[in-house]
Amino acid sequence: xxxxxxxxxxxxxxxxxxxxxxxxxxxxxxxxxxxxxxxxxxxxxxxxxxxxxxxxxxxxxxxxxxxxxxxxxxxxxxxxxxxxxxxxxxxxxxxxxxxxxxxxxxxxxxxxxxxxxxxxxxxxxxxxxxxxxxxxxxxxxxxxxxxxxxxxxxxxxxxxxxxxxxxxxxxxxxxxxxxxxxxxxxxxxxxxxxxxxxxxxxxxxxxxxxxxxxxxxxxxxxxxxxxxxxxxxxxxxxxxxxxxxxxxxxxxxxxxxxxxxxxxxxxxxxxxxxxxxxxxxxxxxxxxxxxxxxx
Numbered sequence: 001x002x003x004x005x006x007x008x009x010x011x012x013x014x015x016x017x018x019x020x021x022x023x024x025x026x027x028x029x030x031x032x033x034x035x036x037x038x039x040x041x042x043x044x045x046x047x048x049x050x051x052x053x054x055x056x057x058x059x060x061x062x063x064x065x066x067x068x069x070x071x072x073x074x075x076x077x078x079x080x081x082x083x084x085x086x087x088x089x090x091x092x093x094x095x096x097x098x099x100x101x102x103x104x105x106x107x108x109x110x111x112x113x114x115x116x117x118x119x120x121x122x123x124x125x126x127x128x129x130x131x132x133x134x135x136x137x138x139x140x141x142x143x144x145x146x147x148x149x150x151x152x153x154x155x156x157x158x159x160x161x162x163x164x165x166x167x168x169x170x171x172x173x174x175x176x177x178x179x180x181x182x183x184x185x186x187x188x189x190x191x192x193x194x195x196x197x198x199x200x201x202x203x204x205x206x207x208x209x210x211x212x213x214x215x216x217x218x219x220x221x222x223x224x225x226x227x228x229x230x231x232x233x234x235x236x237x238x239x240x241x242x243x244x245x246x247x248x249x250x251x252x253x254x255x256x257x258x259x260x261x262x263x264x265x266x267x268x269x270x271x272x273x274x275x276x277x278x279x280x281x282x283x284x285x286x287x288x289x290x291x292x293x294x295x
Contacts, residue, residue: 096145096157104141104165114144114182116221125229132233138195140176140232141165142225147183154179154188162190169193178228180212182221187212189232203235210244 095113105111109129110122125142133139143161151157158179166172169192176191176199189204196204207228215224227245234242 096148096150099143099145100161100164109139109141110225111141111143114146114180114221116144116182117225118222121222121226124226128226128229128233132236136198136236138174138176138198138236140178140191140195140229142178142180142229144180144182144221144225146181148181154181154184154186155190157181158188158190162192166192176232178207178212178225178232180216180221180225182216185213185216187216187224187228189228199232199235203231203241206241206244207231214245 099111099113102111108122108126110117110125112122129140143158145157148154148157151160158177161179162172162175162177165177166175173192173194176189176195178187178189180187187208189199189207191199211228211231212224215221215227223245227242231242231244234240
């Protein structure tokens with residue numbers, strides 16, 4: 001069985017005629033091998049519009065501009081929140097009105113809206129004031145608030161609470177209201193005619209000017225409330241006045257310097273500034289001179 005092979009399909013070594021004939025040709029007439037045409041890989045990519053090729057170069061400035069706009073907007077909002085006046089709306093002014101609308105406490109004698117009184121103080125107040133009410137039929141309520149936004153001072157707010165909680169003369173005659181405003185470090189005491197007569201004007205004024213503001217300034221809110229309660233109860237019971245806290249005379253040393261100290265500091269400051277100015281001018285010139293001389 002014979003196998004017929006084409007001469008074109010044989011390797012040049014097996015086909016010497018073909019290789020000799022190719023070698024006899026001039027270099028310019030010799031056919032180029034197929035590998036030369038395939039020396040560079042041919043890649044086919046789909047045609048893209050020119051706008052997509054330019055898009056990445058334009059995206060950078062656009063993204064930078066968007067980030068700049070967002071940064072400026074955030075800065076504007078921050079400045080508006082920091083420097084704009086605070087508008088007390090909704091929950092911002094709800095606490096003092098809630099105290100009025102909720103009425104007097106039923107199970108205690110304290111409305112601690114400012115959240116500055118401890119459990120021990122509340123328990124001591126309840127024991128002291130419940131004993132007074134059972135013996136003398138006088139009822140005293142203590143109220144703490146952080147800040148007043150609807151009234152000018154604590155006295156107006158205390159009168160408003162008394163009128164809302166006990167609208168008739170019969171209900172409010174033997175009632176007393178003590179208000180402590182923690183942010184303003186002030187307080188007020190008010191009540192019905194029978195309460196004011198039983199306590200006396202002197203003790204009322206002393207409680208407002210001594211117990212409440214002095215101890216509140218030192219942020220001793222528990223002591224301010226409880227000492228005021230003991231002073232009012234002692235006055236109703238006809239006992240000697242326990243007195244209020246001693247006002248501390250905090251003499252602060254003057255922060256102002258004498259004339260001699262000021263002149264001395266001024267001279268030192270002038271020397272420092274002069275030395276810095278000399279360094280700022282001389283050093284760059286010396287560097288420049290050294291640079292030029294090397295050339």
